[in-house]
Amino acid sequence: MAERRKPMQAQDKLAFLLALVPYLMDRDRVSVAEAAEHFGVDQEQLRDAVRLIAVSGIPGETNAYQPGDLFDIAWDDFEENDQIVLTHQVAIDDSPRFSAREAAALIAGLQYLTALPENADRDAIGSLMAKLARGASAAPSQLAVARSETDETLATIRDAVIAGVQLEFDYLSSRGERERRRVDPLRIESVDQDWYLRGWDHLRTAIRTFRLDRIDDLVATEEAITYRPGDVKLPETLFTGTPEDQLVTVEVSASAIPLIEDYIPEGAVREERDGIIRTSVRVAHFHGLKRLVAGLSGVLTVLDPPEARQVVAGWARAGVERYL
Known part of the structure; x- marks a missing residue:
């Protein structure tokens, strides 16, 4: 007994x-x-x-x-x-509760987080989503986060991170050059709507950042990674400069400076007047300015050199002509 x-x-x-x-x-x-x-x-x-x-x-x-x-x-x-x-x-x-709309928004965010490689154990996230649904003041709307073009790439990278194996892929650089890369995946990060892979590039023998929408023919190899996150120190900023970078003088609203902080070289002069700051940003290629200007339309202006202004102006004209 x-x-x-x-x-x-x-x-x-x-x-x-x-x-x-x-x-x-x-x-x-x-x-x-x-x-x-x-x-x-x-x-x-x-x-x-x-x-x-x-x-x-x-x-x-x-x-x-x-x-x-x-x-x-x-x-x-x-x-x-x-x-x-x-x-x-x-x-x-x-007790105060989330509204149905607030709970639905949080659940959507949690669904989005399940795509991150570091959240491979998604049981805890699923449990939290269930608790949010039960604890809301009303039943949240049924929703699902749509898959993006990078979902399959993210899934492959996640599996490689968990397995600790190297990745191989074709990468199109900002200069328009395509090369086959072999990388130890260390971290996935997002900036706005873009996803980036940070890892040890065996071709460059250094830490490099790769934008996922420029990756093609991605495969996870069977070879174990050489470097793990604790073996190398990742830079605090997502974008790091190289000696080949080109400097561009811009004017930008002071309130938007945090959005381009990673592009501003250390020690760059910043002149402020009437809430506008004139400074320099570094880019791998002038064509890389297109996305930067598009994301800060009406807030950032390219001043110098003339070649950079011509690239941005030509890109803007091409966009306008599509609607004429």
Whole structure:
């Protein structure tokens, strides 16, 4: 015969009850045996605690307990099947809750995070999404985050990170040059709508950053990575300069400086006048200015050199002509 556990002291019983209530709230249904095992108590002690919860609550405005002021359980399930199902909750209902729209937005964000390689264990994220749905003031809208063109690339990189193997791919640089690269994947980062892979490039024997939409013919090899995240120090900034970079003088709104901080060389002069800052940015190629200017339309102006202005102006004219 199993040894019966000693009765709990009053202080221990209070702590047990305070832990049991949120435990039951987080579960739609749980057996007495499972809950008793979770808390390390006798099953009869667990049943006594559930019966006590069912006569607990918060009095209403009249300071008298009404039926809606008490917890309630599915008694038939409890007495006949040893299953615990809370059918009415109190106290927690008076706490601030996310609206259905807020919960839906958070759930969409969590779905987006499941695409990140560092979130390979997605069970915890799935559990959090379920809790958000249950805890909202109303049922969130059913939604799903649409797949992007980089989803398959992200999935391959995620698998390579987990397996600790090298990647091979064709990469189109900002200069329009295509090369086959072999890389130890270290980190995935996003800036606005673009995704970047940071890793040790065996061709360049250095840390390099690759934009995912410029990667083609990506394959995960069977060769183990040479460098792991703890073996090399990744630069704090996503974009790092090289001696071949070209400097471009620009004027940009002071409020937009944080958006181009990674492009500004260390020690670059910044002249401010009437909320506009004149400074320099480094680019691998003048054609790389197109995306920068497009993202800061009306906020950033290219001043010098003339070749850079011509590239941006020609790109802008080509865009206008498409609508004429």
